[in-house]
């Protein structure tokens with residue numbers, strides 16, 4: 001790292017709240033190449049407006065970023081002078097700053113380390129994106145629904161800025177090059193990998209699940225269920241939409257209901273009827289679908305869905321079949 005004009009980050013410049021143990025709660029973050037110094041400054045980010053461009057700049061300046069990403073050290077380097085506890089149930093996080101963003105204080109609700117890290121990264125995103133304008137002058141306040149938001153209604157600037165802050169947080173805590181490196185060790189889709197990502201990157205399981213489906217080469221989806229109902233579903237690009245709407249019960253035929261799953265242990269992977277989850281066209285051969293279930297302690301569960309790759313022979317047959325059917329139907333018209 002070559003930034004002789006910047007002092008090494010040390011305890012003297014850390015904000016109140018102690019970020020020396022950034023990373024793992026016990027301060028035992030794995031350091032790559034002993035990379036504790038962070039030469040990046042906000043000057044480096046002057047031209048970056050999108051979450052992707054911002055993260056790219058930060059990663060260019062910090063090629064040896066350790067894991068878990070020391071998000072609090074990054075905050076200190078990038079102009080956040082304090083990180084304080086937020087004592088309210090209404091909001092997950094907040095940011096106090098001025099229009100010029102000369103400095104900022106991040107507020108974060110007490111709670112688990114991985115949740116706090118995501119909130120801190122999200123608020124840092126608001127701080128660094130100059131086009132993010134808060135509802136109240138000088139103060140962003142973000143609810144838990146804001147921290148889950150992945151899409152925005154057209155024209156809704158508030159929703160759009162929350163989506164951008166979430167994209168920034170996910171990319172910053174799970175930098176693409178480190179994620180790809182971690183994913184290279186994984187082969188067959190398995191929820192154990194999601195747990196490993198959550199542990200190594202110190203992010204929540206749901207954040208890890210989103211990255212996992214996005215980066216895995218196979219057709220997979222992860223359904224988040226809460227108290228027996230579908231809450232959300234994350235899909236790889238090639239996985240079809242699931243037929244269960246958010247809020248609807250997990251289908252009775254799902255492995256989720258078969259007895260009994262041990263909490264905090266990923267189940268075996270088992271075949272299921274594809275009709276449970278996806279729309280199978282009547283005139284097409286049903287694809288093979290597998291499920292795996294991981295029950296969490298708090299009534300939540302993750303259900304991994306995997307569409308089996310169609311073997312080359314049968315893919316060819318299917319194409320022939322479809323071609324024949326197409327001609328047949330065309331002929332009748």
Ligand SMILES: [Zn+2]
Nearest residue numbers: 142146162165
């Ligand atoms: Zn926000």
